[in-house]
Amino acid sequence: MKTKFLAFAMLLAFCGAAVAQEAAKCNKPTPEQRIEKRVLKMQKALMLDEAAAAKFAPIYKEYLLEKSKCRPALERGKDLTDAQIKKNIEARMDARQKALDVDRKYYGKLSKVLNAKQLQKVFSEKKDFPGKKGDARKGKRGGKNFGKERARKGAEGKK
DSSP states (O other), rough: OHHHHHHHHHHHHHHHHHHHHHHHHHSSHHHHHHHHHHHHHHHHTTTOOOOHHHHHHHHHHHHHHHHTTTOOOOOSSOOOHHHHHHHHHHHHHHHHHHHHHHHHHHHHEEEETTOOHHHHHHOGGGGGGOOOSSSSSTTTTSTTHHHHHHHHHHHHHHO
16 A cells, blocks of 8 residues: 555656656747847836837847847857868857857847947947846955955054
8 A cells, every 4th residue: 555655756756757857848038038038128228218129129139139049059068170160260250250249239229229338238248238146246245355454454554
């Protein structure tokens, strides 16, 4: 009797885990949903009114789609030949050039809708993207060298 109960309990546990994994797969956003989230996040960061947001959103969506197509297809692995390594390097360079061309193209389009400070936010590096964790603490208290700086300042004050 105990073994039947134990087997039934294990069966329920495995079924529950399988259902949870399926639910997790369903909740994964599609690429379109991710782009839409990025557009909304950028609109919020730029503090756009409704009229400017209506002009900005389709241009920024196109920009993000074109920018995503610039990613290179690289060969992976530890044992790459010299030719494969060179091919990867050239693919990265080509991808950076394509991304730069996309940036230049959309700079002209977005400059008709946004001011200079807003453009700076759009074209800043990923690490500066609004909402990215870790950037707010750069140069602030609690950083890597905070204790050393504090000790140095205390020693300087005693002189």
